[in-house]
Amino acid sequence: MNDLSKENRILDAATLEIAENGYANATMARIAKRANVSSGLIYFYFPKGKLQVLLSITVRFWKILNERLENQLASISDPVARITELARLAEFMLVRDNNRLYLAKVLIEELPRLFMISDDELKDTRMEITVENRKFINTIDTIIRDGQNQGVFDGSLKPSAMRQVLYGATEMLLYGLFIKASRNEDLGYGKADVKKTLDSLIRKFLCKNP
Amino acid sequence: MNDLSKENRILDAATLEIAENGYANATMARIAKRANVSSGLIYFYFPKGKLQVLLSITVRFWKILNERLENQLASISDPVARITELARLAEFMLVRDNNRLYLAKVLIEELPRLFMISDDELKDTRMEITVENRKFINTIDTIIRDGQNQGVFDGSLKPSAMRQVLYGATEMLLYGLFIKASRNEDLGYGKADVKKTLDSLIRKFLCKNP
Amino acid sequence: MNDLSKENRILDAATLEIAENGYANATMARIAKRANVSSGLIYFYFPKGKLQVLLSITVRFWKILNERLENQLASISDPVARITELARLAEFMLVRDNNRLYLAKVLIEELPRLFMISDDELKDTRMEITVENRKFINTIDTIIRDGQNQGVFDGSLKPSAMRQVLYGATEMLLYGLFIKASRNEDLGYGKADVKKTLDSLIRKFLCKNP
Amino acid sequence: MNDLSKENRILDAATLEIAENGYANATMARIAKRANVSSGLIYFYFPKGKLQVLLSITVRFWKILNERLENQLASISDPVARITELARLAEFMLVRDNNRLYLAKVLIEELPRLFMISDDELKDTRMEITVENRKFINTIDTIIRDGQNQGVFDGSLKPSAMRQVLYGATEMLLYGLFIKASRNEDLGYGKADVKKTLDSLIRKFLCKNP
DNA sequence: GATGAATGAGGTTTCATTCAT
DNA sequence: GATGAATGAAACCTCATTCAT
The missing domain is CATH 1.10.357.10 (Tetracycline Repressor, domain 2)
Known part of the structure; x- marks a missing residue:
């Protein structure tokens, strides 16, 4: 999964995070960690957040x-x-x-x-x-x-x-x-x-x- | 709606609030306001919150x-x-x-x-x-x-x-x-x-x- | 100063904080601490922030x-x-x-x-x-x-x-x-x-x- | 303005940015964009930043x-x-x-x-x-x-x-x-x-x- | 039962700064 | 010299929850 673009890794990580915890409880920090990426980068690709x-x-x-x-x-x-x-x-x-x-x-x-x-x-x-x-x-x-x-x-x-x-x-x-x-x-x-x-x-x- | 018990008014208000904003974005304060009730009262009836x-x-x-x-x-x-x-x-x-x-x-x-x-x-x-x-x-x-x-x-x-x-x-x-x-x-x-x-x-x- | 309303205490604290550090470097956390008040309360009185x-x-x-x-x-x-x-x-x-x-x-x-x-x-x-x-x-x-x-x-x-x-x-x-x-x-x-x-x-x- | 040295272009851009948004809200990214320069370059000329x-x-x-x-x-x-x-x-x-x-x-x-x-x-x-x-x-x-x-x-x-x-x-x-x-x-x-x-x-x- | 000012944990978000290219 | 994706510290800000009244 690490050979994907960071943007796609973020989407994959978010899918997992949201599936497990629901949108309400999903956190950007955990998505970032799962994607092996800094939290700031999520906002680089998705400026409007979660x-x-x-x-x-x-x-x-x-x-x-x-x-x-x-x-x-x-x-x-x-x-x-x-x-x-x-x-x-x-x-x-x-x-x-x-x-x-x-x-x-x-x-x-x-x-x-x-x-x-x-x-x-x-x-x-x-x-x-x-x-x-x-x-x-x-x-x-x-x-x-x-x-x-x-x-x-x-x-x-x-x-x-x-x-x-x-x-x-x-x-x-x-x-x-x-x-x-x-x-x-x-x-x-x-x-x-x-x-x-x-x-x-x-x-x-x-x-x-x- | 105001002739209902406060407990039921809270549930009705929450239904509306959640339908409109989703559970993730629903807030206790807005539910309280919609139910014409103080936010503290929600915890009297529903101690575990949202x-x-x-x-x-x-x-x-x-x-x-x-x-x-x-x-x-x-x-x-x-x-x-x-x-x-x-x-x-x-x-x-x-x-x-x-x-x-x-x-x-x-x-x-x-x-x-x-x-x-x-x-x-x-x-x-x-x-x-x-x-x-x-x-x-x-x-x-x-x-x-x-x-x-x-x-x-x-x-x-x-x-x-x-x-x-x-x-x-x-x-x-x-x-x-x-x-x-x-x-x-x-x-x-x-x-x-x-x-x-x-x-x-x-x-x-x-x-x-x- | 503690007998003032919390709102006024916040304004006084902010005056001090901004005077000392400038608006750019003033932080809500320090204003709250100076006013002896929780940071959240500042947003209660001043929802638009600093x-x-x-x-x-x-x-x-x-x-x-x-x-x-x-x-x-x-x-x-x-x-x-x-x-x-x-x-x-x-x-x-x-x-x-x-x-x-x-x-x-x-x-x-x-x-x-x-x-x-x-x-x-x-x-x-x-x-x-x-x-x-x-x-x-x-x-x-x-x-x-x-x-x-x-x-x-x-x-x-x-x-x-x-x-x-x-x-x-x-x-x-x-x-x-x-x-x-x-x-x-x-x-x-x-x-x-x-x-x-x-x-x-x-x-x-x-x-x-x- | 593009015939100036990049250093001077940065200073001019910063002047505009700060005048419009104030020092507190001025960002390096916007200064860079206004100067038509990468944000990294600002640090080449001004290592201590904003x-x-x-x-x-x-x-x-x-x-x-x-x-x-x-x-x-x-x-x-x-x-x-x-x-x-x-x-x-x-x-x-x-x-x-x-x-x-x-x-x-x-x-x-x-x-x-x-x-x-x-x-x-x-x-x-x-x-x-x-x-x-x-x-x-x-x-x-x-x-x-x-x-x-x-x-x-x-x-x-x-x-x-x-x-x-x-x-x-x-x-x-x-x-x-x-x-x-x-x-x-x-x-x-x-x-x-x-x-x-x-x-x-x-x-x-x-x-x-x- | 009822209120709403007050708290503060914990999330979101920003952005100065770095560094591989 | 020059770039801009990437980082992460540190701020902002929200809001569930409490509690004195």
Whole structure:
């Protein structure tokens, strides 16, 4: 991890720190220590402090996700295959190993904070996230709409609402995994169940059933 | 609001404060001001401070929800009707008006914090929540299991995973409404769509389709 | 000094601290220690920090000076007697003892800072000072103008420019005294010379000479 | 400004920065940026940092002033003419344009700081200033004393006190101009009034009136 | 029960200063 | 000479918490 740029090391360290202690209890000093960097340097890269660090974690994630998504989906046209690939990629980026589960937790837990930004100087960073987020949402909604038009997906519901269902279901299933990994509180299912359940959700809820 | 007990006024004020600023930035002074109460008084009712206030919001909610749930479900036996009633009640308690959406937001955002409590003196409050939470989860899981046993619900998935799907989907649909209410960022659907979408989710994802 | 209100004790302590170390090197911690007060309390009374403390020292001084001035000048009508009384009062408030010389130094040294305030939340405090300052300036200018109209004072110069001369001369004479008191650098004159010199300045520069 | 030596560019930039923000809030980074130079380079020329930069501004000013003074006064013997020439030169160096008014402001504001230097390694620079300052003061005092001895100037006051009057009056008149230039707060007089008022001060206060 | 001035631990934040390049 | 990323000491500042009233 030490061969990364200091900026990325800070983001990685912050992900861990926030995942473990929550945003409220995360401290800049500990982030710095974890990143093996002086506390002052964090302010060099993220002058607005902790919140900007948090937002930057999110920005970095979405940018990478959207980029990969674009590449992967380029060669797929079938709506079911597309939505499946999308779920697979999200899972890959968030569940593959425990470090990524940390990231998942931070993204899930801190998403609401996005809507509380009042600091004008953070508007830019927020806009970046909004843009990436919309891009992602658009990708999903477009797939759903295409599927509906082709008569493959259920046409009686709004794509936006269906997307929220997929998003929320995935999030909560992942969150259970994280709890399982970090505490030993078994929620009653494992990684395999997540995959199976999401497949079923796509097939039964999303697709049109004759 | 001023005719409530001061204790309840504090919890209401805290809900608003946390919904607006997040737990990290919520301050006791502002909660006190919103509740029209001195900051010292908060410590009379909640000696362990901010975290206890947060937990108490959650406790209050779950207790009321579970109590009503028990009453409402007592006379219903059909699994589909039971799960529908459960969704209806949750929606009633969280979506009915904007104040309740604030509550929804706090519950959603602060759920993860439950797993980070180390203060021994809060173990009791935490246990209360865990008990109420398990009661709620049990209620759902039992309904699902019963439905599976009766051959009404899809028996190929784990009840716990299915419950996460229902839970996450509901949460994210509600969250969209909150965003719409507090910011003017339209996510593309309204309250009616939430109801319709959840109904569809139950019918198609949860139920066994011939 | 301990029987004063804490707020006044803070201002007194800050006067001393700033006089000794300069505004740039004055620290909140030392001001608190000197005032025998916790550092947090300073922010309770002066939420905008060090600058607000500095401004508040100035406000307090001007308010008292203007108030006394009004009382003292009420019963005097002769321009020469009025300007002499004004000088006497200023001297009384700034030179009488070494503590007051500290105040004089702070007022003199930090006056320029007044014109650098950009913080919107300090606009109020700044306005207070401006108001008091104008009141004082008006008092002088009015005396001078009256004297000119009565043919007692030199009518060939602008009252505003003459006032700056009186103001600057007084300031610099006092400043020399402060240097003498705090360091042992003799500037070559004493308190008696200040009085004598200012009298002479009034008589010869201000008054019309036949 | 870019054709100056980097050392002089730094001093000019610092003058501007300090005039605008005050010594307390001036930062090396901003000085560097204004001088179009890296912050590290400032330490090459001024190893003792910000304070040394400040002192160097003052040194540079006094050296030039004293040098020119010596040249200009060499051929003048009449005390009134000499003191008038001195005032004219000071005015030339500080009032001629707005950039010089910045310099005036820095010199005025920062003079007191001279008496608070404790750093041993700056003793040299401080001594330089003291020497130049004394040279200047001596020049004035000598002119005054000569004038008194020749019966041209008022002999009843101490030269040192009279010098403070001249110094303070000049400073405050200039200060008013600065305020006018940087803010739009009119103090009621202009450059011409400054000249006229100082002439009058010399003629009436300094000179012996028959 | 109720208040709010007062405390001070502990976080945030700044920025003068260094040093490898 | 010149750079600017990096450091870390030392300031600022907040706010949960207490307690005399």
